[in-house]
Amino acid sequence: MALTADFDTAALLYATGPTAAIVGSRSAQRQGLVVPKMRFPSQTAVAPEQSATSPADVSVLPEAVESAADRSVGQLLKLANLPQNWDGYRAAEPKQESIKSARKFLRSLAPGSVVPQPTLHADGNALLFYRSSDAYVELEFLGTNAIEFFARQGDSEWSDEFSLDGPMPDSLRAIGFATW
Numbered sequence: 001m002a003l004t005a006d007f008d009t010a011a012l013l014y015a016t017g018p019t020a021a022i023v024g025s026r027s028a029q030r031q032g033l034v035v036p037k038m039r040f041p042s043q044t045a046v047a048p049e050q051s052a053t054s055p056a057d058v059s060v061l062p063e064a065v066e067s068a069a070d071r072s073v074g075q076l077l078k079l080a081n082l083p084q085n086w087d088g089y090r091a092a093e094p095k096q097e098s099i100k101s102a103r104k105f106l107r108s109l110a111p112g113s114v115v116p117q118p119t120l121h122a123d124g125n126a127l128l129f130y131r132s133s134d135a136y137v138e139l140e141f142l143g144t145n146a147i148e149f150f151a152r153q154g155d156s157e158w159s160d161e162f163s164l165d166g167p168m169p170d171s172l173r174a175i176g177f178a179t180w
Contacts, residue, residue, distance in 0.1 A: 067115075068115035069106045069107065069109055069115050072106050072115055072117060072118050072128070073106050075117070075118045076099050076103055076106070076118045076126060077103075079094055079099065079118060079119070079120050079126070080094050080099045081094075082120070087122065089122070090122075091122040091123075092122065092123050092124035093124055094120055094124050094126070095123075095124040095125055095143055097143035097144075098124065098125045098126040098142065098143040099126045099141075101126070101141040101143060101145060101147070101164055102118060102127075102128055102139075104164060105128065105139070105141070105147065105164060106128070108164075108180060109178065109179055110178040110180050113177055113179070114130050114175065114176040114177055115130075116129055116137065116139065117129055117130070121140060125140050125141055125142060126140075126141045127139065127140050128141075130175070130177075134153060134154055135151070135152065135153040135154075135175045136150075136152045136153075137149065137150070137151045137152075137172065137177070138150045138151075141164075145163050145164040145165055146162075146163060147161065147162055147163070147164055148161045149161070149162070149169070149172065151171050151172060151175060153171075153174065156171075158171040
């Protein structure tokens with residue numbers, strides 16, 4: 001009986017704990033979140049006419065909600081921990097300022113925007129790339145809020161530099177990138 005009560009308490013605390021606070025933390029990256037109602041035994045005092053195990057409604061997430069931008073940021077965090085010579089060909093250690101800029105860029109993407117995949121350049125700069133059947137984009141984060149990019153769509157090619165805090169270039173918008 002004590003084990004059941006401990007489990008019920010743990011389930012209730014987990015259901016009402018930090019999971020509920022995380023749901024709204026990045027609303028820009030979450031779309032169509034449905035939170036089902038689950039029933040857990042109540043841990044509060046109840047009136048004599050009710051059973052001590054009467055269920056209480058508690059909203060919980062059935063599983064972690066993760067967007068494409070969350071996955072890309074997670075990959076960047078893993079890349080940030082690589083040592084020098086991570087590729088076996090004397091690659092530089094990842095530049096933390098570059099990775100920080102790439103994370104900031106990913107978090108600035110609006111819902112519905114294409115989300116590029118992260119990798120590292122041999123010089124240690126963070127790269128984000130996007131590839132589709134008719135487009136290719138490569139963004140290199142130079143670490144000083146400067147982003148150098150190459151983009152190709154169909155027969156058109158663009159290459160330029162823009163600021164992380166500035167407007168998105170029209171060529172990237174045409175491919176599907178959008179920021180707030």
